[in-house]
Amino acid sequence: MSASLSRRKFLAASAAVTAGSLAAPWVARAQANEITALLITGGPLYPKYWEKIVQDFTAKTGIKVRYDLLEFTPLTSKVVTLSAARSSQYDVYSTHTAQIDSYFNHFAPLNSYFSESELAEFYPVAVKYLSDPKTGNLAAIPRNMDARVQYYRSDVYQEKGLKPAETWEDLVDVGLKLTGNGHYGLVVPGQGDPAQRTFSDLLWQAGGDWVDQANKPAFNSEAGIKALTFYRDLIQKHKIVPPDAVGYQWNENSTELSSGTVYANFDWPGAFATLSNPETSRIVGKWSTAPYIRDKAAISCAISHAMALNGQSGRKEPAVEFIKYTVGPEAQRLQFEQFTNFPSSQVIAKEVIAAAKGPQATWLQQLETTIANGKEWPKLAGFSKVCTLMFSAIEQALTDQVSPSDSLNQAATEAEEIMRRAGAYD
Numbered sequence: 001m002s003a004s005l006s007r008r009k010f011l012a013a014s015a016a017v018t019a020g021s022l023a024a025p026w027v028a029r030a031q032a033n034e035i036t037a038l039l040i041t042g043g044p045l046y047p048k049y050w051e052k053i054v055q056d057f058t059a060k061t062g063i064k065v066r067y068d069l070l071e072f073t074p075l076t077s078k079v080v081t082l083s084a085a086r087s088s089q090y091d092v093y094s095t096h097t098a099q100i101d102s103y104f105n106h107f108a109p110l111n112s113y114f115s116e117s118e119l120a121e122f123y124p125v126a127v128k129y130l131s132d133p134k135t136g137n138l139a140a141i142p143r144n145m146d147a148r149v150q151y152y153r154s155d156v157y158q159e160k161g162l163k164p165a166e167t168w169e170d171l172v173d174v175g176l177k178l179t180g181n182g183h184y185g186l187v188v189p190g191q192g193d194p195a196q197r198t199f200s201d202l203l204w205q206a207g208g209d210w211v212d213q214a215n216k217p218a219f220n221s222e223a224g225i226k227a228l229t230f231y232r233d234l235i236q237k238h239k240i241v242p243p244d245a246v247g248y249q250w251n252e253n254s255t256e257l258s259s260g261t262v263y264a265n266f267d268w269p270g271a272f273a274t275l276s277n278p279e280t281s282r283i284v285g286k287w288s289t290a291p292y293i294r295d296k297a298a299i300s301c302a303i304s305h306a307m308a309l310n311g312q313s314g315r316k317e318p319a320v321e322f323i324k325y326t327v328g329p330e331a332q333r334l335q336f337e338q339f340t341n342f343p344s345s346q347v348i349a350k351e352v353i354a355a356a357k358g359p360q361a362t363w364l365q366q367l368e369t370t371i372a373n374g375k376e377w378p379k380l381a382g383f384s385k386v387c388t389l390m391f392s393a394i395e396q397a398l399t400d401q402v403s404p405s406d407s408l409n410q411a412a413t414e415a416e417e418i419m420r421r422a423g424a425y426d
Contacts, residue, residue: 034064035319040094041069045338057325063318088312091319095140097129097303101379108309109137113320122344126304129376140306142344143327144335147302147370152264154288164290171293175240178263187262189253190246195394197301202227204299210377217415220408228397228404236400246398273340289363302374382422386415
C-alpha cells in the first residue's frame, strides 16, 4: 500500500464487501484461512478504509477477513453483549480506552504477542490505559490517538484584536467579547461521554483527579467542584455558549463551529480534516488552532481507538496477524491521510509531523503536546458503570437542577459502592 495513496484512488478502490455487511452480521463458521472482525465505522470514508486494509492484508498473508461495521455506540454495546455471552462470533474487535475495563476478563492478553520493543513504539499513555492495572495484561493495542486542541475563528479574532484563550479566565473574557448577534464565543458538549470528557479535562486542569491513592472517588474534591462550577457557568452564568449545548454531543460540538455559529471549541483530530473540507465546513481558510487552555495545569484526555483479540477466538494466531497489520505503519499512514487521525506509533507520528508544513505542522505539534501530557480516567473494576453514573451527575449540574457540589458528592457515594461491588478494593 502506497503511503501517498490519493483520496481519489482510495475512494475508487474496488469493492470487496457486499452492501449487507454493514447491517447483517456474518454468522457462518469461518474457514481455516479466515477470521472474523467487528470494526468501527463513522462517516463516508471509513467503509472504504477498512475495505482497503482488508484487501491489502489478504494480499500479503492469504488470510481472509470477514467483517461487520458499526458506529461507536452500538459497537460498544454489541461487544459488551457478546463478551458477556462468551461468544466466538468474532475473532477481532475494534475497541476504545473508554470502556476497556469492561473487557479485561473477555479480551485475550496481547502481551505475549508484542515484544517490549514493539510496545515501546506506542505512546505510553495509550498502553497504560489499555492495560489491566491488577494483572498488567494488555487488553488491546492502540490504533490511533485521540486528544483535543483549541480550534478558533482566526478571521474574527483578528478583526476584533483578540488572541485565543490560554487560561480559564481568558476563555470567559474572550467569549464575552465575541458573543452576540446570534453568535457565541464558545461551544462545549453537555451530554453523555462528551460531557464527562470535558469535565475530566477541567478536573485535571484544576489540580484534581478521579480517584485518590486508595482508589476511592476523589472527583468531588475542591478541585472537582471548582471544575464543574466553571463548566456550568460557561453555559448558565456567562452565557458564552449556546443555551441548548446542554443537549450537545460531539457532532453538535463540531458542527456549531464549522457552520459559523460559534467562534471556538475544543475538538479532536478529525476536526482538522472536517474544517478544511468545503463540503463539510463553511469556514475553510478562516480558522486556526491553539493549545488547550489551562488552570493550574494544561491537561486533557489522551485516549485511543484500539484493536482487541477475543478471548474466545479459536483462530488467535491469524487474528493477531490482522491486529498487527491494522496498527502497523501502512495503516497508520493511511488513517492520517484520510481522517487526520493522529498515529499511535511515536515513530509514525514524528514522520507525519516532520512532513507537515504551515498550520498543519503547528497543529500537530500542539496535539502531540496534549497527548504527551494527557491522562485518562482510571481503569478500575466497575469504573465503566461509574462513567454512566457521571453522565447524569454532570448533566444535572449543567442544567442547574442540582448544585455542582451536591451532584458530585452524591455521585461519589454511589461510585464507591459500585466499585466495591465490582471488586475494585478486593
